[in-house]
Amino acid sequence: MLVVMQAQATDEQVRAVCQRIESLGYRAHPIPGAQRTAIGITGNQTEVEPGTLEEMAGVQEVIRVSKPFKLVSRDIKAENTVIGFPGCDATVGGRSLAVMAGPCAIESREQAFAIAERVHRAGAQFFRGGAYKPRTSPYSFQGLGEEALRIMAEIRERFGLRIVTEAVDNESLELVERYADVIQIGARNMQNFSLLKRAGRARKPVLLKRGMSATLEEFLMAAEYVMSEGNYNVVLCERGVRTFADHTRNTLDLSLVPAVQRLSHLPIVVDPSHGTGKRNKVTPLSRAAVAVGADGLMVEVHNDPDRALSDGMQSLYPQQFDELMDQVRQIARIVERYLPPARAQPAAAH
Amino acid sequence: MLVVMQAQATDEQVRAVCQRIESLGYRAHPIPGAQRTAIGITGNQTEVEPGTLEEMAGVQEVIRVSKPFKLVSRDIKAENTVIGFPGCDATVGGRSLAVMAGPCAIESREQAFAIAERVHRAGAQFFRGGAYKPRTSPYSFQGLGEEALRIMAEIRERFGLRIVTEAVDNESLELVERYADVIQIGARNMQNFSLLKRAGRARKPVLLKRGMSATLEEFLMAAEYVMSEGNYNVVLCERGVRTFADHTRNTLDLSLVPAVQRLSHLPIVVDPSHGTGKRNKVTPLSRAAVAVGADGLMVEVHNDPDRALSDGMQSLYPQQFDELMDQVRQIARIVERYLPPARAQPAAAH
């Protein structure tokens, strides 16, 4: 914490601020400058509440200096976190890119299997699909719930894909933890601290989406909530933020990727489907996400987007996803990452 | 829904789009213009998923036209909703302004009673105080929980103030519903749809804070979630949105007040404490909020802000709150609202 005094602040005012700081149990370090004095504050293990410092005579401004995150920080753990999954070689955060693909929502067993077959063949290691859908309207399709979870568990059996799906409250989290491999916390719940703490007690990795207007610090602090309960397997996910720009549904902030990697050891993936909200922008932004250094992608794919019950507009056709994977695979090599080749098409598939 | 065709779209392309619309079960209404054709879509009871319309040859853009909210809308209920409380004459949404004041967090019985005594004397009808605090850091003070609720129930007994306090999950909501008079849903949970639905089944009014980057439509849809479960007593609360501006913690968007009042019958109050995050801006923005036509205010007051465990920087001293009330009372009259006079100071109080 740093207190900046006004140019014309008197020595007495500076002394009064120092005394107040000391009376709050901290140490004050006045730094006289050419134009004005600043006062450093140390001795705070936790965040100082600036309280009325800002209101004292002669004070210009109070500036917070130290970062509040601990467990997420590279200060604590210098090497990258790599998350593995028992019984398969998929990882998140390792040299191999993690690709999570599938429909916005599980609509039926047939739909889910048809899509899973295609994304598996294209080389994805994770299947994403919504069982519990946070929809803006209470009258929109809200997901199939546990039935969807069961379908996805079958998909894991059938294709070996790891399952990523969203939990929206404690009840659904319990079920997601049981059936799935990665527990997704959605953007709208990024600061649902109660849910974050529950996820921190789960024994499965957590994929945490950035809130629509979350700063980098708030995003990392949300991950800190999960980790502070003992779950260190957290994957961050940039999915676009809300701005004035109206040519996409959200503004995908790819600079977050190197920014996270500088401060934190946690892996970060990018969701260009929600990040743009427009099918024709998903592939270019997927290329960009891999080029910027992301640890993976989360992409919506649907076999019949016209009739999708949600987010049809931003879902790729399976063939578009094949092309996306081809392009991304080439870019991966340039940034010293790796994406496994497309799988051979089974004889019976056509 | 309206499909705008490109200037050079052929008749065949227009026909193809119309056929697609009809095949989705809607009716298509082509409107040929001087420069381009637009196609209106009708027959949709629920929102149309624009699906691949936007991707079809010759299509420029797809524009959503109808508003998705129902129960919150003045289309359904033209007169203002006025929320009353049994055994007292306080209302929200009536001619009298509703003033909710108190500390950010309940820290102790002494602190809470000292503040309650002052805000009651100044004329507030509601006492606000946090029992469950959604804090950015897991290491910050998280609230006293049920103990705080019990203290506030005592405050209701002692001063006749109605209690407003935040619920952060189903468990806390159950307790809040039992002890308090108004269940607050915080900004970070505005799209925690699971919590909204639970609040919709509660038998107490709900105060719903606008999310940090919520559009008017999303805000109203969050209220729709509560109402769709049968709880029609919803108070909206503008508390600032997140923008690039850095001279306040959030940007208080007072234009939301007349915008809500045009579309919805629900009452709306303003929280200038979170809306600015700076003590010295709370009183001017409170005056402005009443002048713009808000149905009430939510204000943080603390008897010792220097030592507050949270949000000290934006809490008013009791005497500043007295002055705020004086000023607001005068402005209320000009906008044909009413704020009861300050209560006589009890003899023993000094």
Added chain:
Amino acid sequence: MLVVMQAQATDEQVRAVCQRIESLGYRAHPIPGAQRTAIGITGNQTEVEPGTLEEMAGVQEVIRVSKPFKLVSRDIKAENTVIGFPGCDATVGGRSLAVMAGPCAIESREQAFAIAERVHRAGAQFFRGGAYKPRTSPYSFQGLGEEALRIMAEIRERFGLRIVTEAVDNESLELVERYADVIQIGARNMQNFSLLKRAGRARKPVLLKRGMSATLEEFLMAAEYVMSEGNYNVVLCERGVRTFADHTRNTLDLSLVPAVQRLSHLPIVVDPSHGTGKRNKVTPLSRAAVAVGADGLMVEVHNDPDRALSDGMQSLYPQQFDELMDQVRQIARIVERYLPPARAQPAAAH
């Protein structure tokens, strides 16, 4: 400037940063804290370019501390600036509110006089009208130019109203300076530094509108540009900023008013017409602007908004302006300001 070191930074790294700071000609003040060291920088008369400090080993972050503005600052001049006009008692920044009203654009002598008559009668002291219009489209009406300036000069003669109108380049500024009383610099030109410097050499007061995404500091620095050339009569104008919110054309940021008043001695007025872009929100937000403490209002009024050549949607009917003035006049008293009564209607006016 303050350099924050990483938690695990070595003493050697701290020393290296200090040496770099000293080698750049400044003084370094290390402040060892419980968790990390911060290093204050002093001795900089101008802004330090943080250069590669941020890239040095062990550095977490570089934080700018001192504010770059001088002439606009209350540090330099504690008392409010009050701008007077020869031969009339209108002021900006004094106890009396300054009301500037008129059409978006001057369309004809008849239109301008009809509106001027009404706003004068309602009590406005300034007439606003566009001669040079910065329009988003090159194909939209661009203003009548010098002809409009001549019409407004006649309006000054006829009604005693002071004229405020926008200059968009050096050529128009020269003419505006000759014909008008206040030179407006529009939001889109807030950082057209060449134009600001030219306005700084003018002998008429300058009304400077906040840019659509200008921070408080950038806004004040734009005023500093004008003042640095010798023109100390600058009026600031909040006119809404660009955010994600879509219920108004811009988001009116009323908290800027007390924020400016804390840092600067310059007067600040509010433009609720551009600030909301919606006629039905102009009067409520005008009340709020006066309640928050603004020094005046700038309001669009048109006698026939349906046929206005620009901004018809946000222009008030003359009768609505009368009502606005009545309401604002009452609120002014509560904040210890003053607005002259409406002028008697001339006998022949009906």
Added chain:
Amino acid sequence: MLVVMQAQATDEQVRAVCQRIESLGYRAHPIPGAQRTAIGITGNQTEVEPGTLEEMAGVQEVIRVSKPFKLVSRDIKAENTVIGFPGCDATVGGRSLAVMAGPCAIESREQAFAIAERVHRAGAQFFRGGAYKPRTSPYSFQGLGEEALRIMAEIRERFGLRIVTEAVDNESLELVERYADVIQIGARNMQNFSLLKRAGRARKPVLLKRGMSATLEEFLMAAEYVMSEGNYNVVLCERGVRTFADHTRNTLDLSLVPAVQRLSHLPIVVDPSHGTGKRNKVTPLSRAAVAVGADGLMVEVHNDPDRALSDGMQSLYPQQFDELMDQVRQIARIVERYLPPARAQPAAAH
């Protein structure tokens, strides 16, 4: 334009709106829906001012449908614009990526030549350097003016690099047009329409930077201003927009690239230096920009960033630029673009 009526609007209200539309000289097309009626408006060659339609009884909302741009649009010209330069094979918009590199500001002949030598060797075809600097503070270094232009003209002679430099007003534009190859219009002047029109009369290509809070439509309309005066050689440049995010100086919006390419035939390049404001993010975002499909890059390079007179923090060291070019060259191939190899180092250079 589309008028959406309220659900409970009467037939009479619909008729009244239609009559108003017709009285304004347009044609009204009522579209009765299941829940409400919408009314299409046609016959408008220019934009309709919605005037008081929005205020009429029974009207819910007025929605603008048609896009106002013409010359920038693919509706007018389907194939990409490729801008060539006499006497050299550099292009912007062709298969070869255009790389513009150099210091923020020209500080001296020595500095400029040293940097030019390095960026030329690395494969850049354009040299960028500021002669006229739009600085937030009037007390910051404002550029060397014509002297800088003369230095850059020498650089063209010596290295064959084409020169890109910013004009900030009519006077500097005249000089820039004389000395340089591409006239840059900065972000702060994106809606300085007077300057845009002057640039439209210049005989050199114009590089137009996106304003800090410009929508896609406003950006294209600014280009339309230039083109409407007869200069069809416009290069667009995404350089980051202003948002709440504080981990970078601006938020680089790479989705704008495919969005522009869908609507317009004009080339678009990306400036990751201003777009992030942090040296360590320039290379990752450059890779991403090429991967997303940009037509080129504009990058700040400085031989001694520590002592740069402006923007040192975001300038690359020459060796970092070499690495950037190597990486970008590889990505270019994947997106079917091309970047010439680094030039052989002259024998005497070490």
